[in-house]
Amino acid sequence: MRHPNNLDNLEKICMEEWAKITPETCAGLISSYKRRLLAVNALLPTETFIPVIRGLMSNHLPSVRRKAMDLLNNKLQHRTAWDEQQIELLLGLVKDLHSVTQRKGNVEGEEQAINRQTALYSLTLLCRLFGSDRQQVFVPVLHAAVDLLSVEQVEEKNVLGSALLCIAEIVSTIKALAIPQLPRLMPALLTTLKHRKELLTSEIHLLSTVTATQKVVETLPHFLSPYLQDALLQVSAFVIRSQVN
Helix, strand or coil, rough: CCCCCCCHHHHHHHHHHHHHCHHHHHHHHHHHHHHHHHHHHHCHHHHHHHHHHHHCCCCCHHHHHHHHHHHHHHHHHCCCCCCHHHHHHHHHHHHHHHHHHHHCCCCCCHHHHHHHHHHHHHHHHHHHCCCCCCCHHHHHHHHHHHHHHHHHCCCHHHHHHHHHHHHHHHHHHHHHHHHHHHHHHHHHHHHHCCCCCHHHHCHHHHHHHHHHHHHHHHHHHHCHHHHHHHHHHHHHHHHHHHHHC
């Protein structure tokens, strides 16, 4: 056992020991890091976990930001009991996640698109778990998700699918608070249904569009009369087209 007496000696020892690690050992560490990371994540108390996640989400590397959201989603999916303080801490991440969902720049790379999908899924989970008691928190999230459907710039199909599923969850949760978004949401949904050829080439986009439309119709049926005729027309045409194909 060597005992370094200054930082230079410590660095030298670390470099020497690192050089002794075989490629096989490195490969084993890489293959098991996710399991180890999830185990550490499970041990962290929520009060410590949330600030760590927030810090990682501000990292300049997209891969680090995505991993932070993956860890958050894993905790949200596997834990069932939360106290009030923990819920407030988790809802404090909504603004950070909302920021990730926004397109950065005119050209979107695959990395950014995956991160936006992951953030939308995080928001969907947060709404599912806590939205019924804190509906107002998710009103701006719904507004932003509808913006993704209404934007003139072409969006990546999987991002649109995630936005539609987020919309479905929020509308079914906040109910009447979603009514002000109908004048923008319904035309966007109907326009999506008109693009039948595109829908039939992307199963994720198709299922998310149908899910969002179903949730809106089930949740707010008394407020859809201005869109009813067009909705029936588009759905009927879509069914006929899919049967023919």
